[in-house]
Amino acid sequence: MNPPAVQPTLEIAGERRIPSPTDAQIRQAVGSLDACTTYAFLILDRDARHSMEVSGDAREGFEIEHYVGSTGRRYRATGDLDVEKVVALLAAYRDDAAGWREMVPWQEVDD
Numbered sequence: 001m002n003p004p005a006v007q008p009t010l011e012i013a014g015e016r017r018i019p020s021p022t023d024a025q026i027r028q029a030v031g032s033l034d035a036c037t038t039y040a041f042l043i044l045d046r047d048a049r050h051s052m053e054v055s056g057d058a059r060e061g062f063e064i065e066h067y068v069g070s071t072g073r074r075y076r077a078t079g080d081l082d083v084e085k086v087v088a089l090l091a092a093y094r095d096d097a098a099g100w101r102e103m104v105p106w107q108e109v110d111d
Contacts, residue, residue: 064089
């Protein structure tokens with residue numbers, strides 16, 4: 001018997017978790033972010049070792065980081081990130097689609 005497939009999960013501001021989020025759920029979550037609140041962030045866990053975090057909002061701009069657990073490295077997206085780009089990137093990342101890394105430029109983050 002094969003082990004169960006890992007299910008991506010979208011966590012919204014540490015308060016709500018959506019297993020296997022649809023494109024529409026991702027779009028709604030990104031659109032709901034408000035930097036005026038204390039908890040304006042999303043975390044998309046593709047599995048236990050890979051995640052992408054989005055903070056900010058459409059008004060102030062977004063910041064995105066992805067974490068690679070196998071190497072312990074974090075990367076931050078650079079450039080302008082609007083709602084459409086953030087939604088497309090999260091959906092591609094959720095699916096581990098070929099080319100998601102090339103959708104935006106990334107810079108390694110030093111702790």
